Amino acid sequence: MSSTAQGARARARMEVTAAIKDEARRQLAAEGAAKLSLRAVARELGMVSSALYRYFPSRDDLLTALIIDAYDSLGECAEAAQDKAADAGPVQRWTAVAEAVRGWGLRHPHEYALIYGSPVPGYTAPDTTVPPASRVGLVFIGILRDAHRGPGLAEPPLPAELRPEAERMAADLAPDLPPANVAALVASWAELFGLVGFELFGQFNRVVEDRETFFRHAAARLAHGVGLVEGGQ
Amino acid sequence: MSSTAQGARARARMEVTAAIKDEARRQLAAEGAAKLSLRAVARELGMVSSALYRYFPSRDDLLTALIIDAYDSLGECAEAAQDKAADAGPVQRWTAVAEAVRGWGLRHPHEYALIYGSPVPGYTAPDTTVPPASRVGLVFIGILRDAHRGPGLAEPPLPAELRPEAERMAADLAPDLPPANVAALVASWAELFGLVGFELFGQFNRVVEDRETFFRHAAARLAHGVGLVEGGQ
């Protein structure tokens, strides 16, 4: 038997669950997380609100499901951009992924706010969100790793005071890369999302006009900062 | 007559308004913006909820008032840090202000989320929030300006493609500074808040351990990126 076909009732459950998530995502995209209401989702689906609790034990659990989906969607988008730029130089690959992240955010602002804005439910992110959340970071690590194996990766300066933490991070995240590069990568990773967040959340409103080119060059600057060098295989 | 004493009725109004904001800020700090409720504020103040609408036309207006106060509190904190480090070198002054921003965020996470997290009400930030929101940025501009007049400010590379936007930003923000520095400053400004946001919102949870030193060095790196040079006046 196919693994997706075990039990006819289980399939129906999957379908209803998917329908709920779809409608919830629709409302999320339209009005934002604050306005997402279980009752409205149920209403739109033609059922009564209490029936929804057979599928999600609470509103926050629905939100968590949407968060995981959003992380996966963004991660997939970043991976696709990385694959598409596989033949380009390290800096170009980095900026391609960065622009993919920004593009996804512009296309899905409310979902971006859900995962990189203020934590909505109550601060505690379940462990199930960790793997999907890591996907984008792993893409960047992969770019560094390829550069390290290939044309070379410049080592940014690493202050002595920072070395222990850099070595710890490197051991956790990418033992094959120099700690200096890993520490710079983590910082640039956060800084990149700072750029995207400021644009999406309106902080650039009367400041940056040509955001496309501004972002592209800021991303390239970050790429150089982590040690990626122009040109390449 | 003192400007604060015109009308006894007006003063009472000011006092009640302040009491409402204080209690609202208390609840905001305790539970976050999502849990802030007009009714609970009124209850705590011993009045009925409808009475509150004499002072704030809606919950979002209360939130807006808190947003403005938060921007001012953060701005004041940044200005104080800058004053305290007035005698240090440009890089030290930059990192001092950066650490002040981070420290304020750690002390007031919910207020930080309110102003730099996902926009809660409905995206439109009233124009009254613009001046308080600019204060932190102005502190950074001031540091660059002092360095420009003083021991010198290195000019970061400015790609030709970015030059028009950089000149536009410089004309708007700091006509006396080189466009290359202004463009780098705007990027670093956003990147700095990316670092703070990632720490506060839990993105560093299983990644960065010694956040204090990690942040200090990341901030110093940003300072160098905008052209500030070590050693000082």
Next chain:
DNA sequence: AATTTGAGAGAGCGGTGCTCTCGCTTGAGA
């Protein structure tokens, strides 16, 4: 065929933002 399981309906609880009306107090102008 009998029985267990699970899905949906409905009512209901306590809470929310917000509106409207009604008295009452009080400060300010005649």
Next chain:
DNA sequence: TCTCAAGCGAGAGCACCGCTCTCTCAAATT
């Protein structure tokens, strides 16, 4: 000094929310 309008708080009420509990009924399992 007196009057009166303005401003304030109280209260009831509307529509909505998340969530719980019970009931019924159909379908899947045994």
